[in-house]
Amino acid sequence: MATVVNVALRVLSWIVTFMFLMASLVKVCPFIGQHAEMAKEFVKLAEVCPTAWFGYVPPSYVYMVTVGAWELFCVIGLFTTGLRKTCYGILSVIMIGAMYSHIALNDYKGLPPSVFLLVACSILFLSTSSQPEKLKAN
Template structure:
């Protein structure tokens, strides 16, 4: 079972890294990058900290989320256990923010599905993805 969770962790980490690359560079997919740029204009308008007077600049917001996903995704996939756990937590916060943003924008449920599935997998890894401790430790 540990191999299944290890494989899931690596695949999920690589998925986040690729997703982040699409946000920070148009070299992976120019069309998808442009679509992300236009979406982040809307996302910046409903940024959760806007109520406290902070509204991010859309391109900076896109790049920040992209870099967070790239670094955290690679650390989730290949980092030591402590960094995997920290990356999992950071990506969990990013996915909660993504779901919040999509719900506030009243996007169709199908738009929320990828973020919800990723959040569920991150939580599963957090709960069950660690090796079991023996009773002698």
């Protein structure tokens, strides 16, 4: 029997999956309308990329496609029980990077989606079992 908490976690899981799927497709598919706008945004984001601390500023397009590919791989991994916890962890790290980038650029309008997705991924990471569920015999 599904409890209210289990239903809420399931709904949250689908919302997070859908949001990351849409964000990743915009970043990796050049034929999607928002792709060019996202590429312009990543020119600024690449300048404050955490690797810039070590003297390497990645090309903005490569940075965007790399982040999008990681998000897409994690979305695919969310459909497999064994990888779910790992994928939520990776997506949480990506969102921490997004929050840092927006704060470093004083771009606070991009911060709320990052904060929501970080909190959602953290909740789902903590609530997801790392062990696959065993089938119960009736």
